Amino acid sequence: MTVPTxxxxxxxxxxxxxRTGRARSRVAGSKEGRRAAYAMVAPAVVLLVLFLIVPVLxxxxxxxxxxxxxxxxxxxxxxxxxxxxxxxxxxxFIRSLINTFLFAAVIVPVQAGLGLVMAILVNxxxxxxxWFRVIFFIPVVTSIVVVSILWRFMYQGDGLINSMIDTITxxxxxxxxxxxxxxxxxxxxxxxxxxxxxxxxxxxxxxxxQTIPEELYExxxxxxxxxxxxxKDVTWPGLRSTMVFxxxxxxxxxxxxxxxxxxxxxxxPRDSTxxxxxxxxxxxxxxxxxxxxAAISLIFFVLVLIxxxxxxxxxxxxx
Amino acid sequence: MSTTTPSRGxxxxxxxARDAETRRSKDEASTRRRRRLLVGYLPMVLLAGFFLFPVIxxxxxxxxxxxxxxxxxxxxxxxxxxxxxxxxxxxxVFDRVxxxxxxxxxxxxxxxxxxxxxxxxxxxxxxxxRLEWSGRKVLLTxxxxxxxxxxxxxxxxxxxxxxxxxxxxxxxxxxxxDFGWLNSYHVQIIPFIxxxxxxxxxxxxxxxxxKSLDEAARIDGAGWFTIYRRIIVPLAGPAFATVAILxxxxxxxxxxxxxxxxxxxxxxxxxxxxxxxxQLNTAWGEVMAYTSLITLPVLVMFLxxxxxxxxxxxxxxxxx
Numbered sequence: 001m002t003v004p005t006x007x008x009x010x011x012x013x014x015x016x017x018x019r020t021g022r023a024r025s026r027v028a029g030s031k032e033g034r035r036a037a038y039a040m041v042a043p044a045v046v047l048l049v050l051f052l053i054v055p056v057l058x059x060x061x062x063x064x065x066x067x068x069x070x071x072x073x074x075x076x077x078x079x080x081x082x083x084x085x086x087x088x089x090x091x092x093f094i095r096s097l098i099n100t101f102l103f104a105a106v107i108v109p110v111q112a113g114l115g116l117v118m119a120i121l122v123n124x125x126x127x128x129x130x131w132f133r134v135i136f137f138i139p140v141v142t143s144i145v146v147v148s149i150l151w152r153f154m155y156q157g158d159g160l161i162n163s164m165i166d167t168i169t170x171x172x173x174x175x176x177x178x179x180x181x182x183x184x185x186x187x188x189x190x191x192x193x194x195x196x197x198x199x200x201x202x203x204x205x206x207x208x209x210q211t212i213p214e215e216l217y218e219x220x221x222x223x224x225x226x227x228x229x230x231x232k233d234v235t236w237p238g239l240r241s242t243m244v245f246x247x248x249x250x251x252x253x254x255x256x257x258x259x260x261x262x263x264x265x266x267x268x269p270r271d272s273t274x275x276x277x278x279x280x281x282x283x284x285x286x287x288x289x290x291x292x293x294a295a296i297s298l299i300f301f302v303l304v305l306i307x308x309x310x311x312x313x314x315x316x317x318x319x
Numbered sequence: 320m321s322t323t324t325p326s327r328g329x330x331x332x333x334x335x336a337r338d339a340e341t342r343r344s345k346d347e348a349s350t351r352r353r354r355r356l357l358v359g360y361l362p363m364v365l366l367a368g369f370f371l372f373p374v375i376x377x378x379x380x381x382x383x384x385x386x387x388x389x390x391x392x393x394x395x396x397x398x399x400x401x402x403x404x405x406x407x408x409x410x411x412v413f414d415r416v417x418x419x420x421x422x423x424x425x426x427x428x429x430x431x432x433x434x435x436x437x438x439x440x441x442x443x444x445x446x447x448x449r450l451e452w453s454g455r456k457v458l459l460t461x462x463x464x465x466x467x468x469x470x471x472x473x474x475x476x477x478x479x480x481x482x483x484x485x486x487x488x489x490x491x492x493x494x495x496x497d498f499g500w501l502n503s504y505h506v507q508i509i510p511f512i513x514x515x516x517x518x519x520x521x522x523x524x525x526x527x528x529x530k531s532l533d534e535a536a537r538i539d540g541a542g543w544f545t546i547y548r549r550i551i552v553p554l555a556g557p558a559f560a561t562v563a564i565l566x567x568x569x570x571x572x573x574x575x576x577x578x579x580x581x582x583x584x585x586x587x588x589x590x591x592x593x594x595x596x597x598q599l600n601t602a603w604g605e606v607m608a609y610t611s612l613i614t615l616p617v618l619v620m621f622l623x624x625x626x627x628x629x630x631x632x633x634x635x636x637x638x639x
Contacts, residue, residue: 036543037452044443045458047513052465055473055480062476069479121363126356132363134625136370141621141628143572145590146610150377153603160376163393195370200632207633256471259574263593277471284475285579293475301472308467 063295069288082295093296095271096279099186103193103275104254111194112246115201116239120231122202123209133206137199144196148263151192155179155264179265182272189260189273197253201246208242209235241315248311252304276300372398377614381408381607388604408608415605418612420585421592424504425571425613428588431508432570433563439512440562441555444521445547449533459522465515471575478579481506502583511570517562520634524558525551561631564624571617589613 063082067075086093122133139147154160155178162175178188216234225233258277261267267274267282274282277300284293375398380388382404391397412418446452447459481500488497500506528551536546552559574590581587590613596606621628 033450033543034452037446037450037455040442040446040450040543040547041458043439044513044518047439047509048462048465048515051477051510051513052468052473052515055477056465056468058476058480059473062479067479069482117362118366121359121366124359126359129363132367133629134622135367137625137629137632138374138618138621139370140632141568141617142374142614143574143590143617145572145574145593146377146614147373149593149606149610150373153606154373154376158389158392160392160397163397166393195373199370203629203632204635252467252469256469258471262574262578280471280475281575281579285478290475290479294479297472297475301468304467304469304472 059294059298059301062291063298065291066289067291067294069285069290075291078291082292083299085292086295086299092267092271092274093279096267096274096276097299099272099274100255100257100276102186103190103257104251106187106190107193107254108247108250110190111198111201111250112243114194115198115246116205118198118202119205119209120235123206133202136202139196140199142196144259145263147192147196148260151188151195152179152264155188180269182269185265185269185273189257189264193254193257193260197250201250204246204249205239205242208239212238244311244314248307251307255300255303255307276303374614377607378611380604381611382406383604384408385602385604388607408604409612411602412605412608412612416592416595416609417584418589418592418609421587421589422613424586425588425590428504428507428573429567429570431504432511433566435508435512436514436517436566437559437562440514440517441521441552441559442547443513443518444525445551447518447522448525449530449546449551450543462515462518462522466519474575474579477510481510481580501580502586503581504586506580507573507577507586507588510576511566514566516635517566520562520565521555521558524555528554560627561634564628564631565635568617 062075064077064079065075066078066081118136122129122136156162157175157177157180161178165173165175176184178184212235216238217230220230220234256277257275258281261273261275261278262281265273267278276296280293280296280300283289283296379398379400382400383391384403384405384407387402388397391402396402447455447462483498484500485496485498486500486503486505488495532550532554533546536550541549572590573588577588577591581591593606593609596602596609
């Protein structure tokens with residue numbers, strides 16, 4: 001699901017092996033040990049090959065063919081045709097690319113920032129703070145399908161959101177049918193996406209906050225640092241690796257936006273909410289053009305890969 | 320943040336003035352404390368309202384007839400179970416769609432993914448963390464590398480792939496093979512059993528358990544499977560809980576995959592079953608009843624095990 005920044009290195013057991021020495025490697029490296037190891041990894045390896053490695057290779061392979069989901073003819077190699085088609089003669093694809101970037105550009109800073117604010121709030125030493133933590137987390141355990149349907153209902157022209165806006169602004173602001181308006185549909189989806197997922201990142205930030213030793217704050221206070229200075233000089237530097245992780249997971253999730261679109265707008269109105277993955281499913285599954293769908297999926301994958309490489313670069317720099 | 324009272328230049332004041340000063344600073348301190356509580360709680364209360372209002376609205380609306388839901392929207396009653404309250408929507412849902420069947424399908428698929436996943440991935444993690452064999456490092460690298468592949472990337476090619484896989488069918492009790500995994504339970508389960516992230520978590524957790532335990536057991540003549548089952552598994556409760564929770568949520572919430580591979584109504588899970596409500600005029604009361612129905616079990620589980628939920632999410636993030 002995500003890219004953990006902590007990698008497993010055999011260093012831990014190497015130091016331990018130093019002590020127990022040769023006896024261990026003789027036992028573990030034994031024929032019986034090897035046979036047990038192969039037997040134990042076999043089910044996972046077979047399944048990973050069949051349902052992860054092969055599909056990844058197929059994504060590459062099929063995107064250069066005209067494969068169709070149900071077709072009497074075998075797939076034919078068509079070179080770069082699918083990619084050319086996407087970038088030169090499929091305006092909906094370009095629109096999907098732009099929408100996906102727009103969505104990510106807004107949601108990454110807003111969701112990460114709000115998550116951090118919430119984490120700081122629920123990290124206070126106040127009575128009942130755990131309950132707020134639980135409440136903020138409730139949307140995360142609610143299925144995104146349910147959330148999308150619920151908000152679709154609330155976003156109607158005569159729905160709950162508009163009546164609440166009407167009450168709060170004393171009728172000064174006129175709402176709209178948020179999801180049927182090309183200017184507001186994507187923004188409306190951004191709001192509910194943040195509502196659903198921000199609690200997850202609050203927890204990640206919170207666990208980052210709790211790794212910062214209390215003594216650092218005490219020392220800063222003794223030096224006369226105020227709240228903002230403590231945040232700037234103690235909290236923020238201590239959250240660096242957490243920040244990279246949060247930004248990367250939000251970006252990757254944002255690039256994969258699908259369910260909200262499928263349930264709420266089907267890409268409309270007038271392509272204002274179509275996204276990369278939604279377009280890939282529409283072409284590759286609903287239109288049964290597997291080859292073209294695979295090409296779009298591959299473009300999506302390349303974007304994710306770029307983000308992951310940036311993460312590697314950022315976390316390496318730290319060491 | 321600190322509670323020190325402000326010391327304004329008090330030198331040269333007489334005692335009465337000093338008393339007044341102390342009183343004032345005491346008052347000031349208590350207003351400040353009150354303000355601090357307000358500053359501490361107010362944003363949290365506002366945010367709690369933001370996160371709760373849609374959920375409350377959903378549950379409350381599921382108890383009301385459609386006309387009343389729309390009528391209440393303009394007033395605070397939208398969030399209160401008042402008026403014509405009944406479970407009518409729920410019984411209508413059961414009449415209209417095979418909810419029981421959908422729930423059964425989801426429970427079956429989720430249980431298999433989580434249960435089989437725990438076994439397969441923990442065994443793999445055991446071999447990766449505690450046994451020495453050639454290929455160990457390669458597999459570990461591959462597992463870590465595949466963590467970044469989002470499911471959406473491979474979904475389309477995978478539909479194509481499973482539609483070509485051989486499957487066992489019985490015709491007149493004679494086993495035969497046929498092609499295509501579409502419209503079945505196994506197509507919803509098998510691809511999701513092995514999970515790189517679960518393997519990674521197990522490997523990481525197992526490597527924190529002292530290896531001397533294995534050696535002691537080896538000397539007593541225990542085989543590796545026995546060590547896995549009798550020593551490591553009982554010691555790795557937290558890892559199993561974390562993986563169970565982290566695989567349960569996406570399995571229960573599966574949408575894209577069953578949408579594509581299961582057309583047959585009787586095999587569909589709850590999330591896809593929702594589509595039945597959007598055919599003609601949407602009966603929102605029933606929709607709210609259905610969404611409440613499929614949200615409630617997860618919500619109850621979350622509230623019961625909230626500590627475990629939160630800590631497993633935290634462990635999916637950065638450590639150290």
